Amino acid sequence: MTAGKLAGWSAVAGAVAGAVVGAAQAVAGAVVCARLARGRRRRPPLRPVPAVAESGGSLVVPAGEVSVRATAGNVSVVVPAGNVSVVVPAGNVSVVVPARDEEGRLGPCVAAALADPAVREVIVVDDESTDGTARLAASLGATVVRGTPPPPGWVGKPWAVHQGLAAAKGPVVVTLDADARPRPGLFGALAAGLEEFDLVSAGPRFACDGPVEQALHASFLATLVYRLGPIGAATPPPPHRVLANGQCLAFHRSAMLAADGFARVREHLADDVALARTLAADGWRVGLLDAGDLLTVDMHDSVAGVWREWGRTLALADVTGRGRQAADLAVVWLTAALPVARLLAGRATPLDLGLLGVRLLLAWALRGSYERPGPGLLLSPLLDPATAVQLTRATYRPRRIWRGRSYGPPRPLGPLLGGGTSGGTADGTGGETDLGSGGTCDRTDGGTGGER
Secondary structure (H helix, E strand, O other): OOHHHHHHHHHHHHHHHHHHHHHHHHHHHHHHHHHHHHHHOEOOOOOOOOOOOOOOOEEEEEOOOOEEEEEOOEEEEEOOOOOOEEEEEOOOEEEEEEEOOOOOOHHHHHHHHHHOOOEEEEEEEEOOOOOOHHHHHHHHOOEEEEOOOOOOOOOHHHHHHHHHHHHOOOOEEEEEOOOEEEOOOHHHHHHHHOOOOOEEEEEOEEOOOOHHHHHHHHHHHHHHHHHHOOOOEOOOOOHHHOOOOOOEEEEEHHHHHHHOHHHHOOOOOOHHHHHHHHHHHOOOOEEEEEOOOOEEEOOOOOHHHHHHHHHHHOOOHHHOOHHHHHHHHHHHHHHHHHHHHHHHOOOOOHHHHHHHHHHHHHHHHHHHHEOOOOOHHHHHHHHHHHHHHHHHHHHHOOOOEEOOEEOOOOOOOHHHHOOOOOOOOOOOOOOOOOOOHHHOOOOOOOOOOOOO
16 A cells, blocks of 8 residues: 555544544533533522520421511521421431541531531541540530441441441431531521431532642532532432432431441442432432532642542442443543643634533532632633543542552442443433523532542
8 A cells, every 4th residue: 555545544534533523522512511401490509597596496497588586485487478398306416427537627517516506416436546536526525436447348437427327316417527617507407408308418618728729629520510410400310320428418317227328338438429329229319409608618638639539539430330430431531621632732623612611611600619719710621631531540440548448349339320331321311410590500519528
C-alpha cells in the first residue's frame, strides 16, 4: 500500500472515529440535559422547626407558613386552614456521632446538638480513637460509647453506628458525622420529614478553605449531578439509583432495628448509599432533602484531602454495577472532561461549546451548595478532566483502606446494582433528584459521607 493510500485510509478512519465520538457525545449531552430538566419539579428545602424545651411539649408543623401560640405547659404551632400538618414530639431525638480521632472537629457538632431542645441525648461512639475524642465528648455532656474493633466483614463506620443505635433511647435517631455543623431547627425538621419518609438524609452546605479547594470540590460534585442528578426528587428514583448522604441520616429506631440495616451493608465503604438502596428495595420511602439552611459540613482540610478522600468515595464503585459504572463514566468524560480538554487544545467543536455552557450554568447553580461561594465555582470546569481521571481510577482500582484499616471487597448488592456486570444504561430513568428552575439546579449537594 502506497503512502498516499495509507494517509487516505487514516483520514477516513479518523473521520469515522470523530463521527462516532460526536454521536456518543450528543447522546450523553441529551442525557445530562434531561436530568437537569427535571429540576422544574422539586421538593422544598427543609425548614427549621421551633423546639420545645418543656417536658411533654409537642410541635405541629404545617406544610406552609405557621404562627406560634403559647399554651399551658408547652408550645403549639397554629396551622392555617387548609394546610397539612404533622406532630413532632419534643425531646424525641437521639443523635449518634461515630468518631475516630475527631478531637479537632467534634466539639461544634456535639455542642450544637446538645443545645437543641428536640434532642434527647447525644451518643458519641469512640471508634478506637488515639486522641482525646472520648474525653472531649464526655466533657461536653455527651454519652460516650467505647466502640469495639469491627468484627470480620465490617467496615468501621457502619459498625460504629450499629453500636450507637443499640445504645440509643429516643424513638427517632439522627446520625451525624463529626464534621457536621447543625443549626437550630435541624433535628425537628428531620423528625417532621419522617412523617413522609422512612429514611431521610440531609444535603448540607459545604465549607471549603480557599478557591482551589472549592473548585476541586465543585468539580467532583458536578460529576455526581451529571451521573444521578441533583437532590430532592419530586418523583423517587428506582432503588438502584437512590442516593443518600451519610453525613446526616434520620430514621425511626424501631424500624431500623427491625430491618437490621447497618448489618446488611456492613462491608460497604459507600455505606450510606448502600443502606438507602437496600432499604428502598425493601419498600422504604427514602428522601434526600435540601438542608442547606440548617446544616454545614467541613469535610476536608486541604485540596489533597478532597482529591484523595472525596474523589474516591464519589465513585460509588461498590454499590454500582459494571455496566452502569461504564455508562456513568462515559457521561462524565463525554460531557464534562472532553469539552474542556478540546477547548484547552484549541479544537473545541460547536457541541463542545454548548456542553461547556451547560457546565458553567451548573457551576453557577452550585453556589447554593457552598457556605461561601467564590470564584472557585466558575473555575471548577477546568478541573473536570483531572476529576474524570480520578473518578475512573477510583471506579476500576478502588482503594479499600481508611484511617489505618484495610478492608476486603464487599458482597455486591445484587439487583440493586442496576444491570449487574453487563447491563445498565446512562438514561437515568426514574426522575432522579431535585433540579432548579430553567433546567439548572438550585442546590445539588449530597451523597457519600466519609467512611471509617
